Ligand code: ADP
């Protein structure tokens with residue numbers, strides 16, 4: 390073991406109380422402590438946070454300064470900082486929820502070198518006042534590390550694009566010697582290339598762990614009456630007593646979220662709505678309830694879920710088609726983070742495909758962009774229409790070679806080889822015209 394890795398391991402055990410690193414964590418952490426850039430692709434729940442939290446502690450102990458974590462998720466910053474403080478790590482966040490006094494206090498602590506981690510929203514990075522702080526730390530060699538969480542947000546090809554992430558290349562331009570760690574749970578080839586280019590990570594070492602989530606059972610059904618089908622799935626197929634499980638139901642529009650949540654409530658399911666059109670307070674309250682209470686079903690648009698660390702989500706259902714495989718993988722990946730059996734259920738219908746096609750065609754984006762979006766949609770259709778192992782499709786899409794004989798035995802096609810369903814042919818025809 391290198392000295393860096395040894396020190397990292399003692400931090401893991403003494404500060405976080407975990408016996409050992411998982412998967413690639415140790416290798417990533419060693420690289421980052423050593424001051425090298427890294428790009429980390431690990432599935433949701435793999436433990437990406439420790440990849441920067443452990444180096445942050447080691448680097449701060451060695452007098453190398455603070456780690457600045459860029460995250461788009463204000464609610465999660467709050468949770469992460471709370472969890473760190475609980476184990477005795479000095480951490481804080483700067484975002485729009487703080488008043489002037491609190492902001493000033495944190496800025497003072499930052500400048501005094503008292504913080505090990507500072508979480509900041511991406512828009513903060515271009516704020517001149519914040520830049521002056523970073524400059525001052527940098528002049529004194531007290532900028533230890535930049536961690537860019539949810540780094541796929543920099544890519545316009547992805548489904549979570551955030552304008553402010555484009556500014557993050559500034560970190561490299563302004564502070565070229567401060568190591569950077571970019572992390573994401575979702576990145577196909579396009580998104581990956583985009584992250585490297587836009588964040589200027591050409592020199593970063595790439596760490597990719599397997600994207601397989603063996604405990605998630607994938608199932609796709611032909612969409613007829615999706616709400617009723619979902620309910621039947623929940624009662625009959627999901628698992629015994631499954632109606633008391635926590636789960637997420639994704640719908641394609643705010644209106645459908647509201648209607649579906651209401652309908653499920655009428656059917657005796659404890660369902661809560663979540664979408665960007667709800668008032669901020671209600672959204673926060675519903676999210677909080679979902680995280681803290683048992684057995685709630687969150688009915689949501691894709692505005693819900695990024696970074697959510699709820700271990701016992703037992704199912705994720707798509708009543709409407711996601712935009713692409715990255716979205717599907719990311720959203721279904723919120724199920725079964727505790728490693729116990731979980732279901733990913735999706736209703737797939739021709740009307741969704743036609744609608745998404747139209748949205749791409751009619752969008753004002755440039756042709757190259759549309760071409761890639763169409764390609765991504767087609768890959769999702771291939772997955773939905775596939776009669777062979779769905780897990781193999783998923784993994785192959787993310788560049789993992791499963792070999793020709795692979796059968797996961799935990800997707801609908803492996804468990805009950807399907808008779809080709811009726812809509813397949815019309816769907817193909819609709820796509821080719
Ligand atoms: P990600 O960001 O990759 O989705 P998180 O960083 O939120 O994942 O971690 C998911 C969960 O796994 C957390 O509850 C975390 O405490 C736990 N965890 C991470 N690494 C380890 C480890 N080496 N040993 C035990 N638990 C871990």
Ligand code: MG
Nearest residue numbers: 437438538696
């Ligand atoms: Mg995370």
